[in-house]
Each structure stands twice: as C-alpha cells, then as structure tokens.
Amino acid sequence: MNAPNDLTASEAANAIAQGELTSQALVEACLARIEAREAQVGAWTYLDAAAALAQARACDRGPVRGPLHGVPVGIKDIIDTYDMPTSYGSPIYGGHQPAWDASCVALLRAAGAVILGKTVTTEFAMFTPGKTANPNNPAHTPGGSSSGSAAAVADAMVPLALGTQTAGSIIRPASYCGAVGYKPTHGVFPVAGIKALSQTLDTLGGFARSVEDLALLRAVFASTPAALQSVEHPPRIGLCRTPQWPQAGTDTQHALETAAQQLASAGAEVGEVDLPPDFAGLVAAQETIQVFEGVRCCAYELAQHREQLSPKLLELLEPGAKLPYSAYAEAAALAEQCRRLLDSVFRVHDVLLVPSAPGEAPRGLDATGDPLFNRMWTLLHMPAVTLPGFTGVHGLPVGVQVIGPLGQDDRLLAMAAWMHTRIG
Secondary structure, three states, X not given: OOOHHHOOHHHHHHHHHOOOOOHHHHHHHHHHHHHHHHHHHOOEEEEOHHHHHHHHHHHHHOOXXXXXXXXXXXXXXXXXXXXXXXXXXXXXXXXXXOOOOOHHHHHHHHOOOEEEEEEOOOHHHOOOOOOOOOOOOOOEOOOOOOHHHHHHHHOOOOOEEEEEEOOOOOHXXXXXXXXXXXXXXXXXXXXXXXXXXXXXXXXXXXXXXXXXXXXXXXXXXXXXXXXXXXXOOOOEEEEOOOOOHHHOOHHHHHHHHHHHHHHHHOOOEEEEOOOOHXXXXXXXXXXXXXXXXXXXXXXXXXXXXXHHOOHHHHHHHHHHHHOXXXXXXXXXXXXXXXXXXXXXXXXXXXXXXXXOOOOOOOEOOOOOOOOHHHHHHHHOOOOEEEEEEEEOOOOOEEEEEEEOOOOOHHHHHHHXXXXXXXXX
C-alpha cells in the first residue's frame, strides 16, 4: 500500500471525506518525507510542523468544509500568509511577516486545506535561483521561478502546491521535475496578495501529480465543479511545433512527436498546425512587456534597496527603464492581434500540443533554464497544462504542453486528463 504522501490530492481528499484517512496521518507522512529529503531537494523556505499538525487535527475534528478538506498545500513564497513569513525570494524581505493572507490562501483555508509551509521562489519570481535542486537529480535545476513548489510535489512532499507564471514559471519547472503543471487563463485565479512583477502577465496556478487535482484547485478559486468534465469524443489535437522549434532539443522533439503518435493511436484526431508569421514576434513582445512592467512593479526596491538586489535581476530589469511606452504598446497590440488569429485555429482543434521546455533540466543550480516555449502562451493569456510522461537521454523528465482556448479551462483539463493516461 502506498504511503499517504504518495496519494494525489483527489485521492487524499476522497479518503479523508470517507473517513478512511485522517488529515493528521497525511500531514505526518508529508512531514516525514520532507525530513528525509529536504537536505537534498531544498524545496521549503518555511515550515512549522506543529502548526501544520494543529491545522490537520482541527480538520479531523470538524465537518468537511470543501473540496480540499484536510489536504496539505505548499505556498510559493511570493504569496502572502498571515501566519508565516513571506520573503519574496529576496534578502530585502527576510523575516517579513504580512498581516494578511493573499486571497488564494484565504480561499484554500476556507475550503479546508492545510497550509503546510512556504516553498522556495527565485528572487521576485524572476531568474535568480534559490536553494532548490531537481528531486530527480540534485545536480540539475528544478526550473523556476516556482522551484520549490514543483520539486515538492514531484518528490511526494506535498500533493498540491501553488505557483505563479509570468514567463514560464509553472510549465517549465513542472516539465523539468515531472509534475503536472497548470497555468489558467489569465485573470481567472485571484492574485491579490501576491508580489507583482507584471500585471499583464502574472498568473496564479498550481502543481499536482494528476490533472484531476487541478479541477479541485479550480473549484476553490473559480467556483467551478470539483470533478472533471466528461470527454464525449477523443479530442481534435493540433500538433504545433511553434516558431521556436529549431531551439527544441532532441528530447523535446522526441517527446512531442511520440505523444502525437500515441494520441493518434488512441483515437484522437491529430493534425499539424502552422501558426501565422505574426506569432514569431511574440517571444520578444513578452520580454518587452515583462521588463517594462517589471521595472515599475519593483520601483520601490530599485529606489530604496538597490544594493540588495542581485546583479542578474538588475541586468534583466535595466532595459525596462529605457523602453519607450510606444514599444510596450506595440508589443501589447501584437498580442491582441494574435489572440484574434487563434480563434480560427481553435475552430478546427480542441487543444494544441506544443513543447513545454527546450529539453531536460539543465545541469547546475546557478540558472533555472529557458522559458522560450512558454513566453508566447503566457502573453496570449491561454490556459496551459504540462503533462509528464517522457524522459530524456540523462533519465530526467520531459513534459509536453497542452494549450486550450481562452476561458475554456474546464474543457482543457478534461482533455488533458484524457491525454495524460495515453502518453508516455
């Protein structure tokens, strides 16, 4: 029998609701796994075992309050918590204690979740890494910026964890670590109480070990059904290599093409999709918007604590101070134009199958990998899911990414679940 910490969030929530498992037993198993593995993985920046167990016992004493009742959740450390420090991955905020919960944390508590602790983020959710290593091989990066959340879920330290994405901070680390990652349609999940980097791009999402678990997260944050929609026919899948395909490594090319073949064999209608030429400019447009808004969102830190910012962050933000508004507006206009162009694509295909990352997690912990294959979809505000199932030449996970139409997240998750059982 699997240890409780190996259960998915859906399995654990059902077992707790049925009286077959206690929240306390589940949290104890998660804490034991963390104690055994944290020295190698480094996924957590704050843990209070006594407080987590007190939450679990309170859940066990009371009625079921929501779809995540008794289920422990990890919280990325750019998300405010009233009872735990929030440092945003920066020494500027070492020991900082908010007086409030971010909206997403308050909603999780109301749904009965146990807030297990805070997971490592890169500095202000940009590119300067924290201490986290890839749980599959600690010599390799877990990706970022949601480094700790991806690693903790993939390593069975917690069944569910929150992340955020501005470029590729959910989809890429999920691919590198071997988790399911979900970035919703922009603006659907609440971002109040999350350290901002870009109001146009920042998106709250999550990591799990099954697609079904992400429907529970949507139920809490978007008042949607906690169960996946039924899939009445195999999906119509557009195989979209994207304009960045020449930068895809052999592992990613193999994963994407193998997944397409496996899904076609399972009955899906798979067809090639070539995006219009305008899409080739979206990666640069995303970078323009991120640095233009990033330098403004970090205006206080740049003005008052510049010496405590990493050289890498300063280097990344510096162009944003020099960009004219016209360049920013032009990038936003291109994104809007390409969103309209996608309408015709999704009239023919239910979802798109695209790369998640250039390949396996790179070796070394001084960088978090390239979000090249995520920037475009984040800028377009499309919902996206990473599905694990493949490995590269070094034995590390390689995921594939599924993109759905704007606002059609429930349908995307249902089809992603259908696809997940048929690949790998």
